[in-house]
Amino acid sequence: MLIGPPGSGKSVVGALVAASLGVQFTDTDAEVGAVAGKPVGDIFIDDGEEAFRALERQAAAGVLGEHGSLRERGGVLALGSGAVLDDGIQRLLDGLPVVYLATDFGTIARRIGLDAPRVVIPGNPRGRLRAMLEERRPVYERLASITVQTDEKDPEELADEIAAMIGAAP
Secondary structure (H helix, E strand, O other): OEEOOOOOOHHHHHHHHHHHHOOOEEEHHHHHHHHHOOOHHHHHHHHOHHHHHHHHHHHHHHHHOOOOOHHHHOOEEEOOOOHHHOHHHHHHHOOOOOEEEEOOHHHHHHHOOOOOOOOOOOOOHHHHHHHHHHHHHHHHHHHOOEEEEOOOOOHHHHHHHHHHHHHHOO
16 A cells, blocks of 8 residues: 655556556545546546545445455555545554655655745645645654655655565564
8 A cells, every 4th residue: 555645656656566566556546536527636626525525434444345346355555545535544553564754855856846036826735735844744653664765766656665575574
């Protein structure tokens, strides 16, 4: 399981780790988009965060649940950045190897495009991002069995590091 903030590399690195280990890769954001028939960003805009979170819970439970799940088959899951706030999802992660892709605010801002000078955008997106990271960081840290710092590393380097750690885990 890969957890971490938006822009930490869960989707890209997760696919590389799964390929390296020869296992299935699943991305809950992709699963949610497929079920809804539209991109995750559009779900937030059109239907609201609550609707997105319900779909996300359903996707995570389907992948992590007891029957035919990654828990039984093995695999790599990129879990949406806010999914860890759900108590039910936290329980599903119990006992699984959870890798937290720790990423500093400046790196995230750069990766998601909030580092460039812009026209002032009402609502202070950088401030909201910083607050979101501060809210979620303790949860990521508590759930993680492995923490990997992603700053200054390319996806291939991260994937190799994680695959080696997971492969060495009992």
